[in-house]
Amino acid sequence: MPQYTKAEHLKHALGEYYEMGFRLEEPDDHFLTLKYNDKIVHTFDQLDATYHRIRNACQTYLTWREYSDKDYLLDNRIIRGF
Numbered sequence: 001m002p003q004y005t006k007a008e009h010l011k012h013a014l015g016e017y018y019e020m021g022f023r024l025e026e027p028d029d030h031f032l033t034l035k036y037n038d039k040i041v042h043t044f045d046q047l048d049a050t051y052h053r054i055r056n057a058c059q060t061y062l063t064w065r066e067y068s069d070k071d072y073l074l075d076n077r078i079i080r081g082f
Helices: 006-018 051-068
Strands: 022-025 031-036 039-045 072-074 077-079
Touching: 006 022, 006 051, 031 051, 039 051
Parallel strands: none
Antiparallel strands: 022 031, 031 039, 072 077
């Protein structure tokens, strides 16, 4: 099994989301910070940061971003993105 550097391991954890602009940083020995274009979008405790949770947080952020730019009609009132 190949040995990965810490940077390679963090990049691998993001999978395809790395190419979309997501990055993982390790500010200390206890947390991982998920960033999108230098904006913090999620913080993980390293004990429960799995590939699945990291990638789910990426997808959730992209979904939120997509819908936050739109206007919605609610009770005949226009609601600007959330």
